């Protein structure tokens with residue numbers, strides 16, 4: 001044997017792409033991902049072995065390339081377990097839809113649908129017709145329209161009614177919703193001039209009346225859905241603001257934010273103004289979200305006076321902000337559930353999860369504590385705890401829901417949280433006071449959860 005040959009270390013031995021492609025280990029990946037993608041992945045894998053100074057067989061390269069392709073093939077928008085304790089978690093997609101809504105959306109995806117087609121006359125219809133009647137019935141409003149989300153509903157309303165003129169709002173209601181939704185910025189984009197009145201903590205009826213001038217287009221109330229100002233405060237009720245507006249022949253817009261369709265007092269929650277109440281109090285327009293407390297797909301609603309809704313619908317922005325057939329289908333099915341309020345908590349996941357009895361959640365935590373502890377082993381202590389959930393999405397910021405879950409302590413906790421996010425169905429908890437807390441309020445399918453959890457690769 002020549003001296004140079006013995007000098008070739010095993011790290012230099014790497015297969016060619018062709019050799020690896022012929023390895024039996026490559027055949028499944030070839031069938032699943034195709035030759036082009038597999039060749040690219042083999043090149044990348046072999047280059048990685050080379051860079052690390054490691055040797056590899058054709059089988060090693062094929063296995064590495066298959067793993068690479070499988071990982072790249074995982075959807076970015078993956079299902080996760082939301083054990084954060086926040087039921088309507090904006091970053092986790094807010095409301096889970098009802099089965100009826102899921103079926104309706106799937107059906108609309110597969111089929112042609114009468115989206116803008118009147119089946120009675122065979123003539124062109126309007127997509128708002130699909131939900132207008134339901135929305136009017138559920139809110140008591142004369143007319144209704146649907147757009148992309150509540151931010152769009154506010155933007156469109158302000159532009160259609162207030163562009164080139166002034167909109168009067170209390171300083172105590174100039175909200176920021178997160179992201180870039182700040183009321184003064186939305187007003188600027190809508191082309192209406194914001195006229196701020198009152199102070200942060202106190203606004204009086206005379207502040208509204210005194211600010212009305214020739215250029216005033218509307219008076220606006222904004223539900224401070226994600227915060228409360230407490231202490232020495234004075235706010236003018238929506239009814240009074242509407243009266244002040246009407247006395248001067250002006251409309252009043254009430255942005256409710258969450259906008260529940262039913263009285264939540266019955267679900268053990270603080271009273272949140274319902275849309276029907278806002279309409280009955282005299283608001284000419286009410287805006288609210290579809291995927292907050294309502295429990296439907298991402299949508300925004302404007303309900304109110306017919307003449308104003310017609311004006312809004314004539315605004316070119318309406319076309320830019322409209323919703324597609326899938327969401328309209330899911331929305332219609334969701335709204336229909338409200339026609340039978342007695343069954344709502346059973347059929348609408350948002351209500352079911354918000355109203356879930358704490359004893360039931362405690363029982364979930366108690367049942368899964370053992371199996372979870374076994375997977376985590378002796379380095380981590382798993383303790384059933386009582387904790388507090390929240391509704392989320394800025395709804396009812398001061399209401400906490402008594403809940404239960406598991407507190408996991410041990411080291412390294414950050415690495416454990418990261419490993420939970422690497423599971424086939426990632427598990428998202430929250431770090432709280434030196435523990436990783438898994439709030440069990442939104443955990444319903446325990447067997448699936450446990451078999452997923454068993455695949456944990458511990459740090």
Ligand SMILES: *Cc1c(COP(=O)(O)O)cnc(C)c1O
Nearest residue numbers: 149150151223225256257258289
């Ligand atoms: C949430 C909220 C919005 C924005 O609604 P999206 O549906 O998230 O666009 C606007 N105004 C208020 C008061 C809100 O609470």
